[in-house]
Amino acid sequence: MKLRQVVFGLSTAVVLLLGGVPASAAAPARLSVSGADVIDPAGNPIVLRGYNWGQWGTVQPQDAADNVAAGANSVRIPLRWWGEWKDGVDSRDPDPTNPSHIKAGHLALLDQTVERASAAGMWITLFVDSDYGQGAGGRPDNFWTNAAMKQEFKEVWQFLVRRYKTKAFVGAFEILPEPKPVGVNDAGVKAFYDEMIGVIRGVDRRTPIVVGPNDNYSCAHLEGAYTTVDAKVIYTCNYFIFTEPLNRIGQITGFRAAHDVPVWINQVGIESGDDDAKSKARKVLQAFDDNGIGWAWWTYRISGTNPDTHGIYYADPSEPDGWHLKPAWLALVNGYLAA
Known part of the structure; x- marks a missing residue:
């Protein structure tokens, strides 16, 4: 039985905007979590399927409508903050007088991107990426070692949650993808996420939160990510497709069954020039469909x-x-969106 349901046409209140932040608004409909299911506002299980709009500044005006027409009910949207990426995509503002710690132009672009997805009725997973903060490439200066930057990161999330907690179709807040801090074990990464969950819940107690495991969101480390500090948690791991395309399905379904929690894959993909790339992609997407992932x-x-x-x-x-x-x-890919 297919679990997927696309939700459109939810009524939302007209909000009064002051400086781009809602001054007052009725609480918008939100996703929730029940056991291993994500639940839509009508009370039905929903399997979130869609694309990453992952390359900063590449989203085009027609993308939301095209995704929805293909069957997508969700989208994953980034903010790159405190890292080293090409094309100047780092949104961090070093000006200490800026309480958001986000450059104005980057924030405006994020607002535009979120609005396009929200207006199209796609559930948005917003993530804040930080190559430096997550310890990528063995960087020693990260959120586990730099208390000042960790505090800035908390303030970024507080700002973003306040900004979007009354935006329709904000589906989940994904705290920090692909952590790999040097010398920090699974328990240390989990402790960081538990602390950040508390920061977000101090502003918004309704919107689900996405967390993933240590070692670059490795599915093999899912067990170490399990938390009991919040009931509205969706777990994730990476699924880039390599030689053995189905080698992580059991890890995902086993963790989901053991803890009765939802698991959603934040990134699945394969380089299109790889040998048998299409065949491998079909095997993985079909396995996701068969298992309600x-x-x-x-x-x-x-x-x-x-x-x-x-x-x-x-x-x-x-x-x-x-x-x-x-x-x-x-x-x-579109052939599996409406599965």
């Missing part, structure tokens, strides 16, 4: 120009709109 494909648009890497679209200056579509990949 939600997912977000990595990724919809990629800012690079390499046609053999990730992305349903890749940048191509020779195209009139600057984008080249991989039609076979669009058809493949």
Whole structure:
């Protein structure tokens, strides 16, 4: 039996905006968690399926409508904060007088992206990525070692949750993807997430929170991520597809059954130039469908120009709109969105 249900047409209150932040609003409908299911506002189980809008600044005006037309009911949206990425996407504002710690232009772009998804009726998972904070590449200066930057990160989340807690179709807050701090075990990563859950719950007690395991969101470390500090938690891990495409399905379903909690895959994808890439992708997406596992494909648009890497679209200056579509990949992934 298929668990997926797309939710549209929820009535929302008209809000008075002051400086871009709701001054007053009725509480919007929200997802919830019941056992291993994510539950929609009508009380029905929903399997979240959609794309990552993961490359900062690449979202186009038609993307939300196109995703929904294909059957997507959700989308994963990033804010890159305190890291080293190409194209100047780091949104951190070092000005100590800025209480949000986010550059104004980046915040405006995030607002626009969230609004497009919300207006289309897609459940949004908002994540704050921090290459430095998560300890990527063995960086010693991270949220486990730098108390001042950890405090800034808390304040970023407090600001964002206040800003979006009355926005329709905000589905979940994903605290920090792919942690891998040097010398920190699973318990240490879990303690960080538990502390951050408390920070978010101090502002919003309704919206589900996404957490994942140590070692770059490794599915093998899911057990170490399990928490009892909050009932509205959705667990996640990465599922980039390599030689053995189905080698993590049992880890996901086993953890879900053992703890009666939902697991949603924040990133599933494969470089399109890999051998048997389409066959492997079909096997994984079919396994997700068979097991009621939600997912977000990595990724919809990629800012690079390499046609053999990730992305349903890749940048191509020779195209009139600057984008080249991989039609076979669009058809493949879209074919599982409405499963």
